[in-house]
Amino acid sequence: STFTVGDYLAERLVQIGIRHHFVVPGDYNLILLDKLGGKLDLFGKPALIEVGCANELNCSMAAEGYARANGAAACVVTYSVGALSAFNGTGSAYAENLPLILISGSPNTNDAGQFHLLHHTLGTSDFTYQLEMAKKITCCAVAVDRASDAPRLIDRAIRTALLSKKPAYIEIPTNLAGAPCMRPGPISAVIDPAPTNPAVLAATIGEAASYLHGKLKPAILVGPKLRRAGPEAEEALLKLAEAMGCTVAVQPAAKGMFPEEHPQYTGVFWGQVSTLAADSIINWADAILCVGTVFTDYSTVGWTAMPSVPLMVAEIDHVTFPGSTFGRVRLCDFLTGLAKLVDRNDATMVEYHRLRPDPVLIHVAEESDALSRKEIQRQVQPLLAADTTLFVETGDSWFNGIQMKLPKGADFEIEMMWGHIGWSIPASFGYALSKPDRRIITMVGDGSFQVTAQEVSQMVRWRLPIIMFLINNKGYTIEVEIHDGLYNRIKNWDYAALVQAFNSTDGNAASCRVETGGELAKAIEMAKEHKGGPTLIECVIHQDDCSRELITWGHYVAAANARPPVQK
Numbered sequence: 134s135t136f137t138v139g140d141y142l143a144e145r146l147v148q149i150g151i152r153h154h155f156v157v158p159g160d161y162n163l164i165l166l167d168k169l170g171g172k173l174d175l176f177g178k179p180a181l182i183e184v185g186c187a188n189e190l191n192c193s194m195a196a197e198g199y200a201r202a203n204g205a206a207a208c209v210v211t212y213s214v215g216a217l218s219a220f221n222g223t224g225s226a227y228a229e230n231l232p233l234i235l236i237s238g239s240p241n242t243n244d245a246g247q248f249h250l251l252h253h254t255l256g257t258s259d260f261t262y263q264l265e266m267a268k269k270i271t272c273c274a275v276a277v278d279r280a281s282d283a284p285r286l287i288d289r290a291i292r293t294a295l296l297s298k299k300p301a302y303i304e305i306p307t308n309l310a311g312a313p314c315m316r317p318g319p320i321s322a323v324i325d326p327a328p329t330n331p332a333v334l335a336a337t338i339g340e341a342a343s344y345l346h347g348k349l350k351p352a353i354l355v356g357p358k359l360r361r362a363g364p365e366a367e368e369a370l371l372k373l374a375e376a377m378g379c380t381v382a383v384q385p386a387a388k389g390m391f392p393e394e395h396p397q398y399t400g401v402f403w404g405q406v407s408t409l410a411a412d413s414i415i416n417w418a419d420a421i422l423c424v425g426t427v428f429t430d431y432s433t434v435g436w437t438a439m440p441s442v443p444l445m446v447a448e449i450d451h452v453t454f455p456g457s458t459f460g461r462v463r464l465c466d467f468l469t470g471l472a473k474l475v476d477r478n479d480a481t482m483v484e485y486h487r488l489r490p491d492p493v494l495i496h497v498a499e500e501s502d503a504l505s506r507k508e509i510q511r512q513v514q515p516l517l518a519a520d521t522t523l524f525v526e527t528g529d530s531w532f533n534g535i536q537m538k539l540p541k542g543a544d545f546e547i548e549m550m551w552g553h554i555g556w557s558i559p560a561s562f563g564y565a566l567s568k569p570d571r572r573i574i575t576m577v578g579d580g581s582f583q584v585t586a587q588e589v590s591q592m593v594r595w596r597l598p599i600i601m602f603l604i605n606n607k608g609y610t611i612e613v614e615i616h617d618g619l620y621n622r623i624k625n626w627d628y629a630a631l632v633q634a635f636n637s638t639d640g641n642a643a644s645c646r647v648e649t650g651g652e653l654a655k656a657i658e659m660a661k662e663h664k665g666g667p668t669l670i671e672c673v674i675h676q677d678d679c680s681r682e683l684i685t686w687g688h689y690v691a692a693a694n695a696r697p698p699v700q701k
């Protein structure tokens with residue numbers, strides 16, 4: 134059969150390791166979906182498994198979650214009505230440094246020139262607006278308008294996304310998906326990374342050695358971009374930390390990127406809402422090796438927690454020092470090279486042993502007591518195991534999740550830069566498809582759940598045993614703590630009943646509402662046994678029952694938002 138543009142795209146997506154593609158069909162992408170779904174592997178099975186979502190916002194967020202687990206993801210939508218919703222998950226992928234490939238069908242190539250007015254458009258004959266918008270939220274946006282251009286444009290978009298860990302956009306007209314196309318050359322043309330320049334590497338390591346020279350108490354701070362640089366970078370960081378012997382703290386969005394059971398782990402550095410006194414040791418250090426760090430208003434508690442010493446910052450492909458910068462240095466190469474040369478200096482570890490906070494006494498509530506946030510945390514903690522990935526949603530779930538202890542092998546996912554409420558439901562669904570052997574636990578607030586609840590029905594459809602703790606505090610508590618108003622109150626739902634509605638006649642979702650510690654304990658036992666599908670446990674707590682960290686953090690973030698305009 135003829136090799137087509139759609140076949141070319143399918144081949145490249147499979148070659149970069151994608152096994153599932155997230156879709157919402159529309160008449161501009163149906164032929165393309167046939168091609169993507171029609172690609173068979175050597176055993177005659179579909180090489181790409183098509184995963185339908187209830188809407189394009191959730192579709193793009195499911196792809197974002199898939200990219201966290203798989204490294205890259207594809208989201209296929211129809212023109213305008215689909216793509217504009219998928220732009221939100223694309224923005225998340227940009228903010229969170231994930232190579233999500235957004236693919237949109239588009240009008241027949243003959244229509245623009247004939248000034249035809251078409252459905253799913255603004256009602257003008259200008260069909261370029263979507264590509265222009267996509268250019269602003271991706272690292273590369275291409276529109277194929279001739280089949281002969283498809284290989285070059287598709288390869289460029291995918292390569293740029295993989296190298297920069299940012300989303301890319303590919304637009305394919307409905308009458309080109311099935312058009313004859315040249316076959317691709319080796320995938321190495323697309324995935325070979327830009328190699329580290331050896332001379333630059335040597336110079337960078339030399340600069341790092343002089344940055345550390347004479348410092349008495351260096352520490353390491355890990356940020357969320359470390360993971361985006363690949364598992365070899367995380368491994369290299371571990372070796373560097375062990376070569377130095379110093380303390381290692383992580384930023385909130387990097388929780389789980391350094392093993393928490395490691396003796397050198399000293400908590401989440403998040404200013405006044407840090408864990409394990411990480412702020413004390415970071416503030417005591419006289420040199421901080423920042424690896425993949427991102428300092429934002431949220432991660433610096435409204436700018437009240439910026440480190441006060443000159444920093445070395447190692448990024449995915451460059452390193453900066455106070456007064457100098459080095460490009461084309463891949464993070465794993467830099468960390469590996471530095472680990473071989475760096476002097477051991479455990480001064481911060483010695484000091485940390487002096488100031489490390491003692492373990493806190495965990496209060497065990499009476500079984501009949503009204504359920505509290507603390508009791509939920511106490512009962513969820515034992516669920517975290519080596520094969521667990523904990524998803525935490527924007528809201529007080531961030532703060533409750535950050536306080537959890539991750540046992541060896543456990544992982545953590547948070548969307549702290551983009552912060553789109555509702556992300557965790559489709560994202561944990563997408564992630565679970567890529568890592569079926571992991572147990573997913575999602576902590577999500579009632580407000581967030583209302584944004585993307587439909588995707589629980591995909592967890593039912595794919596029989597994924599995701600356990601969701603829905604914290605029902607009757608509204609937008611994180612917003613209440615930043616700045617309250619009636620707009621932070623929402624209509625309460627019967628969340629447990631809603632999830633049962635997704636079962637219809639062929640479902641397997643378990644759900645219940647719990648209002649005491651005793652009921653929660655029973656629900657957790659039920660969830661642990663329930664394998665054939667998702668479990669939602671709606672945990673009812675008082676609307677003001679929020680973490681002290683949220684209140685402190687909210688106070689300073691509100692102050693940062695309120696800074697008066699600087700007279701220009």
Ligand SMILES: Cc1ncc(Cn2nnc(CCOP(=O)(O)OP(=O)(O)O)c2C)c(N)n1
Pocket residue numbers: 527528529530552553554577578579580581582604606608609610611612
């Ligand atoms: C798409 C999107 N729209 C609005 C916001 C602003 N926002 N941030 N957090 C919230 C409320 C979250 O409420 P919940 O999920 O119930 O969380 P908590 O009550 O804090 O546990 C809003 C409305 C947002 N972060 N994302």
Ligand SMILES: [Mg+2]
Pocket residue numbers: 528578579580604605606607608609610
């Ligand atoms: Mg809430």
